[in-house]
Amino acid sequence: MDLWMKIALAAVLGFMAIRLWPAATHMLKHGPKGTADDWRAVLLPIAAAVGFVILLIFMVRN
Amino acid sequence: MSTFDRVLTPSQGAVIATNKVIRNTYMLLSVTLIFSAIMAGVSIAVGLSSGAAMIASLGAIGLLWLVLPRTENSAAGLAVVFGITGLLGLGLGPMLSHYMAIPGGGKLVATALGGTGVMFLGLSGYALTTKRDFSFMGGFLFVGLIVALAAMVANIFMEIPALSLAISAVVVLLMSGMILFDTSRIINGGETNYLRATVSLYLDLYNLFIHLLHLLSAFSGRD
Numbered sequence: 001m002d003l004w005m006k007i008a009l010a011a012v013l014g015f016m017a018i019r020l021w022p023a024a025t026h027m028l029k030h031g032p033k034g035t036a037d038d039w040r041a042v043l044l045p046i047a048a049a050v051g052f053v054i055l056l057i058f059m060v061r062n
Numbered sequence: 063m064s065t066f067d068r069v070l071t072p073s074q075g076a077v078i079a080t081n082k083v084i085r086n087t088y089m090l091l092s093v094t095l096i097f098s099a100i101m102a103g104v105s106i107a108v109g110l111s112s113g114a115a116m117i118a119s120l121g122a123i124g125l126l127w128l129v130l131p132r133t134e135n136s137a138a139g140l141a142v143v144f145g146i147t148g149l150l151g152l153g154l155g156p157m158l159s160h161y162m163a164i165p166g167g168g169k170l171v172a173t174a175l176g177g178t179g180v181m182f183l184g185l186s187g188y189a190l191t192t193k194r195d196f197s198f199m200g201g202f203l204f205v206g207l208i209v210a211l212a213a214m215v216a217n218i219f220m221e222i223p224a225l226s227l228a229i230s231a232v233v234v235l236l237m238s239g240m241i242l243f244d245t246s247r248i249i250n251g252g253e254t255n256y257l258r259a260t261v262s263l264y265l266d267l268y269n270l271f272i273h274l275l276h277l278l279s280a281f282s283g284r285d
Binding site: 016028038053 | 180
């Protein structure tokens with residue numbers, strides 16, 4: 001990748017992070033807090049997604 | 063049915079409005095994904111350069127940040143959504159051409175595409191059927207995205223393959239969480255605009271596909 005493209009890409013990604021910052025801090029301070037039960041309900045589908053990605057990796061390796 | 067029977071209670075009205083947003087979002091998402099795939103095909107067919115693809119992606123970001131917020135409540139917003147998804151599809155062309163050119167690349171792209179579809183249906187289906195409110199994940203997911211973006215910026219210049227792989231793995235996890243979060247926001251009335259909801263879910267799918275493809279390519283030993 002050319003240096004100018006690297007700089008442009010870095011600038012865009014950096015700007016995205018800056019734009020996300022206020023929303024992230026607002027959600028952290030004022031957003032609802034999850035209970036242990038809420039997080040358990042998230043772990044199940046995320047674990048299934050991780051397992052599925054591992055399965056896909058084995059599929060493309062063979 | 064008497065007039066009295068046809069009067070909706072506020073909660074019934076809210077349920078109908080939510081169902082309408084869900085239906086419109088999934089319909090528009092399907093159409094925009096097809097449109098995006100066509101644009102990616104066009105991009106591959108004409109051999110779009112990396113520079114042009116980056117300009118297309120920048121155009122999509124510009125529409126997303128500057129134009130969509132002003133048009134999201136009008137008919138023009140629909141054209142803007144197609145503009146965003148079309149330009150992002152165009153931007154995918156050179157990356158897809160790169161993967162297709164390597165031996166077994168077609169299988170990799172197809173696996174990543176199918177895998178993205180299955181993950182989206184599974185995660186979105188989970189959020190739809192359980193009707194749980196995943197809004198508590200918002201802060202965690204947004205901070206995770208900012209950290210991932212900072213790592214991406216660093217790795218543009220450092221070019222460490224292991225870090226690139228770790229970023230893709232984290233983004234796949236974050237996008238899985240974002241699908242739950244965005245779907246739950248629609249179900250629980252946190253998102254009432256189907257154009258915004260469509261773009262959010264589209265971006266989740268787009269990022270999931272790109273980073274899943276990168277992961278599969280790296281682990282298959284073809285990257």
